[in-house]
Amino acid sequence: MSGVTVPPEAPRPDAPRPSRTAWIARTWDRIPTGWFAGMLTAVFLAVTAAFGGLAQAAVPPIPELEPGDTHVNDQFALTVERAVLIDELPEAGITTEPGQRVLAIVLTAENVWNRALPSEGSSGLRAGVRIAELGDEPAAAIARFDDTTFSPYLQPRVPAELVLTWAIDRGVLADGDEIEVVLRDLTLRKGELVVAGEYWETPITAATMRLDVTDVGAGADAEAEADAEGQEG
Amino acid sequence: MRRWMTWAIGLALVGGAWGVIQVTPTQDDAEAPFPLVAEIDQTATARGFAVTVTDVRLGSRAVAGAWSAEGTWLVVDLEAEATQEETGTLLAHAELVFDDAAYRASERPASLLRTGLTPGIPREGSLAFELPPDVVRGTATLELGVSDDPRLDSLVPLPIALRALDPADEVELLATGWAQR
Numbered sequence: 001m002s003g004v005t006v007p008p009e010a011p012r013p014d015a016p017r018p019s020r021t022a023w024i025a026r027t028w029d030r031i032p033t034g035w036f037a038g039m040l041t042a043v044f045l046a047v048t049a050a051f052g053g054l055a056q057a058a059v060p061p062i063p064e065l066e067p068g069d070t071h072v073n074d075q076f077a078l079t080v081e082r083a084v085l086i087d088e089l090p091e092a093g094i095t096t097e098p099g100q101r102v103l104a105i106v107l108t109a110e111n112v113w114n115r116a117l118p119s120e121g122s123s124g125l126r127a128g129v130r131i132a133e134l135g136d137e138p139a140a141a142i143a144r145f146d147d148t149t150f151s152p153y154l155q156p157r158v159p160a161e162l163v164l165t166w167a168i169d170r171g172v173l174a175d176g177d178e179i180e181v182v183l184r185d186l187t188l189r190k191g192e193l194v195v196a197g198e199y200w201e202t203p204i205t206a207a208t209m210r211l212d213v214t215d216v217g218a219g220a221d222a223e224a225e226a227d228a229e230g231q232e233g
Numbered sequence: 234m235r236r237w238m239t240w241a242i243g244l245a246l247v248g249g250a251w252g253v254i255q256v257t258p259t260q261d262d263a264e265a266p267f268p269l270v271a272e273i274d275q276t277a278t279a280r281g282f283a284v285t286v287t288d289v290r291l292g293s294r295a296v297a298g299a300w301s302a303e304g305t306w307l308v309v310d311l312e313a314e315a316t317q318e319e320t321g322t323l324l325a326h327a328e329l330v331f332d333d334a335a336y337r338a339s340e341r342p343a344s345l346l347r348t349g350l351t352p353g354i355p356r357e358g359s360l361a362f363e364l365p366p367d368v369v370r371g372t373a374t375l376e377l378g379v380s381d382d383p384r385l386d387s388l389v390p391l392p393i394a395l396r397a398l399d400p401a402d403e404v405e406l407l408a409t410g411w412a413q414r
Contacts, residue, residue, distance in 0.1 A: 116328075116337035147302060149341045156334045157365040158304065196264070196384065 065183075065209040073185040075117060075200060076125060076154070077110040080181050081161075085173055085215040093141035093150040094165040103131070103166045103173060103213070105181060106145060110159035115198075119162060120151045123186070123200040129164060132180035132208070133173070139164035175215030183207045266378065266388035279387035281322055282350055282379050284313040289393050291369065292404030295361050297342035307362040307395070308404045309375060312412045315350040322350045326378035326388070329362045331371060331395075339363045342406055350379070358409035369395050 048054065065071060070079045084104045088096050096102060109125055111117050118124035119142040126138045144152050145161035154160055173179065184203035191197050271277035276285040288310040295306035307329065315322040324345050327338035338346045338360040345358035377389040 114334040116335065144341070147300060147341060153337050153340060155336050155339070155363050155365075158363050192260075196260075196382075 062205055063207045065207050067209065067211055069209070071183045071207045072112065073128070073183075073206060074188060075111065075113055075186060076128065077112055077159075078125075078128070078183055079108040080183075080209055080211065081106045081108065083179055083181070083211040083213045085175065085213050087218045089163070089165055089219070091148045092143040092163045092165045093148075094167060096167045099170050100167045101170050103134075103168050103179075105129070105131075105139075105164045105211075106161065107164065108159055108161050109154055111154040111156050114156055116153045116155050117200075118151065118153055125154065125162070126164075127186060127200070127203050128184045130182040130184065131166065132182050134166055134168065137166060140167055141165045173213050175213065177213045178210050179213055181209045181211055183209070264384040266383045266386055268390050269387055271389050271391045273391070277389040277391075278316060279378070279389055281317050281387075282313060282315050282324075283355075284311055284324075284377050284389055285355075286311045286375070286391055289398060290401060290404045291395065291398040292401040294403045295342060295363075295406065296403055297344065297359075297361070297406040298408070300342050302341060302363075305364045305366045305369060306404055307364060307373075307393075307398075308406055309360045309362070309393075310358075310407050311345065311360065311377075312355040312357045313345065313350050313377075314355040315352045317352065319349065319351050322379050323347050324350060324360075324377065324379065325381045326376065326383050327360050328376045329364070329373050329393075330376060331364075331368050331373040334368075336362050336364055336368075343409065344406055345409055348409055355412040356409065357407060357412035359406035361406055369398075369400070371395060 063071075065080070067080060067082065070077050072078075082105075084106065086102050086104060088094075089102045089104055092102075092104060094102055107129075109119075120126045126142060129139060130136060141150065141164075142152070143150050143163050143165075145163050152160065152162070182205055185206040186200035187202045187204075189199045189201055191199065267280075269277045269279050271284070271286065273286050273289065276283055286309055290308045290310070292306050292308065294301060294303050295308060313324055325347055327346055329336045329338075338344065339362060340346060341363070342361050344360050345356065346360055348356060348358065350356055372392055372394050375391040375393055376383070377391070378386060380386045
């Protein structure tokens with residue numbers, strides 16, 4: 001057999017000229033495969049370091065509200081107004097044991113979702129309000145301020161003034177003490193497969209507010225009566 | 234097989250799969266309530282209950298006995314009875330749906346909400362809805378049912394043209410009682 005053997009290095013007339021970037025491909029080909037894992041690890045560590053390494057990411061501070069400020073989350077626009085200490089408040093739906101008094105928080109809540117939300121229950125307003133001094137204790141009762149409806153539903157975009165009450169041992173709080181109201185945001189979860197409906201869950205602290213507690217003794221009415229009697233006598 | 238044909242068949246299959254996903258009923262569709270659309274003064278007989286809405290009134294103050302409240306109130310007068318059994322037949326689902334929002338009948342006044350219904354003897358009373366002022370401009374749908382959970386049960390929707398209603402200063406809920414008829 002005879003033929004012309006073309007030397008491999010010989011440039012063929014129609015071959016494209018080696019481009020300027022050809023050296024990248026040549027270098028790439030020469031990297032031993034075993035190095036790739038190490039290189040990827042190095043790149044990953046470099047990127048991690050560039051974003052601050054494994055240090056704790058800075059948590060944005062929880063806003064501190066003033067009394068009268070409105071906190072808006074996906075469920076409610078909440079305006080905490082005042083905190084009152086009173087001997088008993090059965091109108092708000094709370095019963096006390098002997099030796100207990102009632103801490104009442106008055107707030108205005110407007111449902112900003114598109115369905116009526118209960119004030120009580122794990123999806124309702126009760127899950128979103130805590131008193132730091134009382135730990136993770138939910139309000140014992142929630143009632144409307146105007147007509148004392150217990151556990152009212154909150155209709156979309158209809159604000160309502162509510163009274164949240166906790167029974168506390170006498171002496172835990174006194175007139176002029178400061179309490180911290182903790183407002184928490186819940187996340188909407190849609191049920192899938194065997195779970196139906198929509199739920200609000202996973203409360204996360206979103207804002208706090210320091211409030212001075214006013215001790216009204218036996219209650220404004222009782223005080224007025226006592227005053228009247230005092231003036232008469 | 235030609236290359237373009239492979240691509241065409243592949244794309245057609247992807248398109249077809251997308252189409253199947255689009256037309257597949259969702260879980261909500263599969264569990265949707267069975268609507269029995271009613272009108273005012275027309276009796277709708279649903280599973281387990283029959284209801285007739287007799288009047289719809291709008292006012293800036295609702296009154297029920299000694300109770301009253303300011304606001305934007307829609308009061309719906311109705312007669313309702315059970316058709317099968319008394320036990321467990323309550324007017325439990327009463328919502329007003331407007332745009333994307335659902336308003337629940339108010340539990341503040343004494344009303345027919347969650348009242349037990351009796352077969353053969355209609356109850357008469359009202360439902361009250363507390364609404365934001367701007368809802369009063371459009372058409373809303375009243376939904377009535379006897380389950381807290383309306384899925385896969387009959388539901389009576391009734392369109393209400395809120396704009397056509399003449400707002401009164403005061404609307405009084407009917408006292409819940411036996412219907413006179």
